[in-house]
Amino acid sequence: MIDTTVDVINKLGLHARASGKLIEVTTKFRSSIQIGKGDKLVDAKNIMSLLMLGAGKGTTLRLVIDGADAEKAEEEIKSLFAAKFYEAD
Incomplete structure (x- = not known):
């Protein structure tokens, strides 16, 4: 199991568009x-759950991945996130 963080930098x-990506x-x-955020985790495969997070720029999100392909998923x-969801600045 992987328990790490990612920063929202876009x-x-x-x-909505970033959540879709x-x-x-x-x-x-x-x-x-x-x-x-912290202990309030949602399913990262559910767009409505992602939108309800209200994660703006500068937010640090906790990422928990469990399964056989967890390392590839984390990568x-x-x-x-690092590519800013391929959005123009």
């Missing part, structure tokens, strides 16, 4: 993927 935060990544994996998710 200008608009985890809004995150869903594209998370749904490729069989692992259970949860994301949230792709962190890459997406």
Whole structure:
């Protein structure tokens, strides 16, 4: 099991478009993927749950991944956040 953090660094935060891109990544994996603030974790494969987080720029999110492909999932998710969800600044 992986329990780590990711920082929201894109200008608009985890809004609808960014959440959609995150869903594209998370749904490729069989692992259970949860994301949230502290102990309030939500299913990272559910867009409504992601939008309800209200994670704006500067938010540090906890990422918990459990399953056979957890390491690959962590790598792709962190890459997406680092790339600012491929949005223009």
